[in-house]
Amino acid sequence: MLRFYTFSLIFTVICLGLGAWYGLESTGTIGGMLSLLWIIVILSVLEVSLSFDNAVVNASVLKEMDEVWQKRFLTWGIAFAVFGMRIVFPLAIVAIAAGIGPMQALDLSLNDPQEYERLVNSAHIGIAGFGGAFLAMVGMKFFFNADKDVHWIGVIERSLTRVAALPAIEIALLLLGMWGISTLLPTEDALTFIVSGMLGLVTFIAVEAVSHWLEMKEEAARMAGAVVRSGFGGFLYLNILDASFSFDGVIGAFALSNNMIVIALGLSIGAMFVRSMTVHLVKQGTLAEYRYLEHGAFWAIVVLGAIMLLSAKWHIPETITGLIGGILIGLSFWWSVRHKRREDALNATSPDAG
Numbered sequence: 001m002l003r004f005y006t007f008s009l010i011f012t013v014i015c016l017g018l019g020a021w022y023g024l025e026s027t028g029t030i031g032g033m034l035s036l037l038w039i040i041v042i043l044s045v046l047e048v049s050l051s052f053d054n055a056v057v058n059a060s061v062l063k064e065m066d067e068v069w070q071k072r073f074l075t076w077g078i079a080f081a082v083f084g085m086r087i088v089f090p091l092a093i094v095a096i097a098a099g100i101g102p103m104q105a106l107d108l109s110l111n112d113p114q115e116y117e118r119l120v121n122s123a124h125i126g127i128a129g130f131g132g133a134f135l136a137m138v139g140m141k142f143f144f145n146a147d148k149d150v151h152w153i154g155v156i157e158r159s160l161t162r163v164a165a166l167p168a169i170e171i172a173l174l175l176l177g178m179w180g181i182s183t184l185l186p187t188e189d190a191l192t193f194i195v196s197g198m199l200g201l202v203t204f205i206a207v208e209a210v211s212h213w214l215e216m217k218e219e220a221a222r223m224a225g226a227v228v229r230s231g232f233g234g235f236l237y238l239n240i241l242d243a244s245f246s247f248d249g250v251i252g253a254f255a256l257s258n259n260m261i262v263i264a265l266g267l268s269i270g271a272m273f274v275r276s277m278t279v280h281l282v283k284q285g286t287l288a289e290y291r292y293l294e295h296g297a298f299w300a301i302v303v304l305g306a307i308m309l310l311s312a313k314w315h316i317p318e319t320i321t322g323l324i325g326g327i328l329i330g331l332s333f334w335w336s337v338r339h340k341r342r343e344d345a346l347n348a349t350s351p352d353a354g
Helices: 002-027 030-050 052-062 067-098 102-111 113-122 124-143 154-163 169-182 187-223 232-255 260-284 293-310 318-349
Strands: none
Touching: 002 030, 002 260, 030 260, 052 067, 052 232, 052 260, 052 293, 052 318, 067 102, 067 113, 067 232, 067 260, 102 113, 102 260, 124 154, 124 169, 124 187, 124 232, 124 293, 169 187, 169 293, 187 232, 293 318
16 A cells, blocks of 8 residues: 555655744744644645545546556646645735736735735635536536436436436536525625636536547547557546645635645645545555445535535535535445445355355
């Protein structure tokens, strides 16, 4: 098992080393340094606990990619996860919200963390609309599938499979939900929410279209006898999916610290472990062994998308989000174990078993 997490452990040691150096330089005391290191550790644990469903869903996509692209997701992809979402994304929000340049935003994050936090939080409605819409579509796509024949929560999932024959039914439901939430917001916030939600929906459709187009090209190349290394479409999809999962984690991190460096180090450690967990799930064949684990993860994503959309009106603590996701995945895992034991018992008692 260690081989799956070696890179993450090395990355953790480097981040904690940087955190210790920064803590000592900025506070000038051992106690201050240890306090910053503790926050970094808590943030990394929080990121992993909130993102286990992300790892399961990532694994469901990654298992269809060849080993080359799996490695690229673990290595190249970390640049998107760490530098893109944990550093550049919050700075971009501040730069846009305050109408300042990126270097000024960086200076603000280092020298006036309270104002930096305020500006990041001021963009919450737009983030909630975009991220919520994208994640909701990811989850609904899994269940609104006419070809889906394995069901965990049978009463609901069979019904969703049946209505999946109606074109774009999930898009209609999402738009109705977004409109309903927007009616509860002030006019200016409602416009921001609707526009950002529509952009999240368009982004999902665009990523799906690019992935489908790449798959068609790869299939045509295979039929022509060419050797194809499949994976760029999935790589693109996974990184945008990871970005959407990161929205609530980045915003929620300000509950523990408003220091950009501390937040970036803590969340980056968590992001690296989530990637290692993804590869572990793929290599061990966990999704195939535990029949309903994937279902639990996608239900958790639907719930997370709904919570993000609702958070435009009501504040919902990240601990509740993580708890609901953990319960759903835990239940699906237990259901999978129970199903596996029942199948093993039937196979053991069948006439062919002897």
